[in-house]
Amino acid sequence: MKTFLTLIFLCHGASAVKHSLKYFLTGISGTTNSPEFAGIATIDEVEVGHCDSIIGKAEPIEDWARKVVNNNPQVLEWYAKECLVHQHFFKANMEVFKQRLNQTEGSHILQRLSGCEWDDESGEIEGFDQYGYDGEDFIALDMQALTWITPKAQAVVIKHLWDTEEARLDLVKTYYLSECPTFLKEYLPYGMSFLQRTERPSVSLLQKTPSSLVSCHATGFYPDRADLFWRKDGEEIHEGVEKGEILPNHDGTFQMNSELNVLLIKHEDWRRYECVFQLYGVKDDIITTLDKTEIQTNWVSPSEFLVSPAVGGAAGVVLLLVLSGFLYCCRRKGADFQPVRGDLGKEEES
Structure with missing residues (x-):
């Protein structure tokens, strides 16, 4: 999953004059401790909101994102509805993918990255919609030709199936090339001071x-x-x-x-x-x-573990003194407590 998202960031990284609104969606099948579905929204690569199948609603994260929904309550309602819709969409397509790929058991991950980029100098707009399955690129939409493309032979049958859904293709194109950039331009003023900050390392x-x-x-x-x-x-x-x-x-x-x-x-x-x-x-x-x-560095030279001759000699002298004292005490004890077995024997004889 991390590899897939990293590749996506590299492919759609922000440049000096580009702004982006992206949605990362993840669905998991099988038994897991993670939410069955989760979604994250980012603006200029900064997470601004999320939802999942456990909390059952959309929530803003950054303070400036909260101002957006406070001033436009319908925005949060729309995202909450979209979160629920995509949760059902992911669950249904996960079953389709498993059937087409002859998978009957195990846990599988379906991911989607979609969104738009807007160049505030040239005005150029780019939309994208792509899926990953079990951590690998799986299928993506050519937004201009309105056809799905895939690097996986196993996904060709799904490509042909999705290519026939013309109404869905039109909706996707309209959203990511028109509505998404409009939302992005509306949200940016709220977070511009935060998004344009610089922090030196x-x-x-x-x-x-x-x-x-x-x-x-x-x-x-x-x-x-x-x-x-x-x-x-x-x-x-x-x-x-x-x-x-x-x-x-x-x-x-x-x-x-x-x-x-x-x-x-x-x-x-x-x-x-x-x-x-x-x-x-x-x-x-x-x-x-x-x-x-x-x-x-945390590296320690092996020589530092060895005791120097001076330290070793001093330690030897101390050890010798301790042993000498111990032997002296033992001898004193031997002198004070002589064996008495012979005397007891004589008493018994008498």
Whole structure:
């Protein structure tokens, strides 16, 4: 599931002038502790509302999203109704998918990502509607041709079935190319100050062992339009560099890392290398020079576990004194308590 959603974010990530309204829906069949159905709504990749089959209603999350529904109560009613409709839709289609794929047992996951993007400079609008099944891309709608496309041979029969549902196709196109952008433009003013904020990260150099890659780790930044790279003598480099993806933190901020193979670098050249973090909307970059004294690590040298000769000698002397004292006490006890078996024997003879 995480892989599927990550791929979706990469395919539909927000750019400098694009805004998005997206819906993530998940249905689960079989016995599970999770809700049978759950939905999340995001604006510019920020979760603003959710619903599921347990709470049975739609709820806003961000304070500014609550202002939207307070000023427009019908919005929350509409989303609550849509949540219930899609819950039944998912349950019915889950059974169709299982039948078409000859699946009779086990738990399965059906996911849907749909929504729209609006370029506030060019006015261009893009709609999308796609499904994943058991963690893999399954079927998606070509919004212009109004036909379903699929990378899975098993889904071809479902594609042909859905292509015949012309009324549904028209409704989907109307919503995602017309109504969805309208909603997005109405919601944006409420959350613009929140959505357009910038938060600079903390940047650290990390290393597991002296022979490991040095990781330049940036965490706590917002928005997710950022870059992190290594450069040498002011020029960006790619050789010996492994760049990671931007990942979300639990508090709504993001993190990422870029690793450098320092084994390829002479120690006297280390300070010629820099890790550079750039954040959209922020003029000044965060630059961290490759410096061994600044690297954080939990690694402990094996030699630190060995006791030095001086410490070992002192410990040996202490141990010898303790043993000597113990033997001395034992001998004293032996002198004070002599065996008396012989005397008792003589008494018995007499």
